Amino acid sequence: MKIVVASGKGGVGKSMLASALILLFSKEKKVVACDCDVDAPNLGLWLGITEYETKEKISTSEKAFIDKKKCIGCGKCIGVCNFRAIEKRNDEFKVNPFLCEGCEACKLVCPVNAIKIKPVKNGEIRVNKTKYNFPLISGKLYVGETGSGKIVEELKRKAEEFGYDVAIFDSPAGIGCPVIASVRGTDYAILVTEPTPSGFSDLKRILEIVNHFQIPYGIIINKWDINSKLSRKIEKWAKEKFLGKISYDKKVIDCIVNLKPITKSDSKVTSEINKIFDKLIDLLDKEKK
């Protein structure tokens, strides 16, 4: 079973919650943890990992290169580039490597064959054995590179090599390319929000993606007590999809500062997550039937 944890809004507690659920699942099931946030892979920190053992460089991106000698300056490539990655500077045509997606449109349109597409090493896949005896697979998009969604796909493929009962995918914030890659093909989505107007609005945004792929989901409100009025409103809005709520507790920050798993804390957050986990297990069992 593949479960994705997503939220739209950043900083609402995806990785914290994902790490807790993985640890709870791992007591009885064979699990694989997947950090799909390749810009800011932080799930490892919640699982006590600061160093990555095996790194495998990958190339999921290509970029265009213009041969100055062959270029006749017709400008067709600029007009055709959907990513606005080609610029004319001092009569010279240049590819901005930070924007080029290597789609080849420019090469196809160039009348004098002045453009070549070359693969670039844009990231890496890392596999760690956690001290809890399950693997963490995470990816890293090299700073300034493109192709984050494809790295997510790559690391999801890697997860398949391990065999598992439950795989948890910790999605990045937003609803764009790497998020779509994280959500696509999962069996269940846990949507985390916080009771702020932004959190609620972003919950509705990520829900559009989850509904697009017709993935069953449940909703969790984190830090519910920073705004109990809006929290009640979201709870009511979520109806039967409401999985539970988690309090705001500074002890959660102590956990991450000391790299201690949230499940080992004496914070009330820990028992609240346990309760949510039990409800989730019931729900997933019903879902299977």
Add this chain to the structure above:
Amino acid sequence: MKIISSSGTKGGVGKSTFAILLAFKMLKQKKKVILCDCDVECPNDYLILKQKLKNSKPIYQEFPLLNEKKCKKCGLCSKVCREHAIFWVEKNYPKFILDLCTSCGACWISCPNNAIEKRKEIAGEFFVNKIKNNFWLVTGKSKAGISETGPIVKEVKKRAIELAKRIDADYLIIDTSPGAHCNVIQALLNSDKVYAVTEPTPLGAYDLRVILELTKKLNLPTEIVLNKADVGSRREIEKIARKFNSKISVEIPYSEELIKAYCTGNLEKMVNLI
């Protein structure tokens, strides 16, 4: 006009809060300010400013549409598509999987029979709100399901810059999305100054390093905003600041009053925090 960006790889560290506080601070100094919400996937500045998004203006992207009369079923389009968004079985028409399509155009350029037409579709929208005298908000919003949001950011920013020139604004403040990939890069380009917002936790430290590496590559001068400065441990943040030759120029203490102001759309009264 100066372009100032509020960014930071980690989500929920206070990018939008800082961008809005900064806008109010400049307003107090009698400047003309435009705030541009470039987090087109999850735009929130309008909510924090208690605004409604009205008068939507479309942002288009082109997607492929097959003209079956012209198609010779050669399959070349499926071979050139690097996104694997075109599914083709021999002797059949190709099928476009729009979820994967980035509108790059490689298929219609390469089709030898001109059988792939361009279909204009709305990929996003933008809005302009006048908040008060000398203060405008430009908001971009991608259509849910659109995967490549970088081009939408570019378009929204272009509109904000046009507006800034028209009204002769002093500052354009860009609020970026979390992360560090193409949509953030597009938002940051051409900034005169970047504020990297972070928090004093190992998560904040890791993510700060990412954004500082990015702005270094993009050659953009960057200073650090430390939010919730009195929570957690700041030693690592200071170390990173030194390593990147940057400095912590703004500190915002943890404040329940600030959270309340954020939730109720009253950040203006918190302007003295920065």
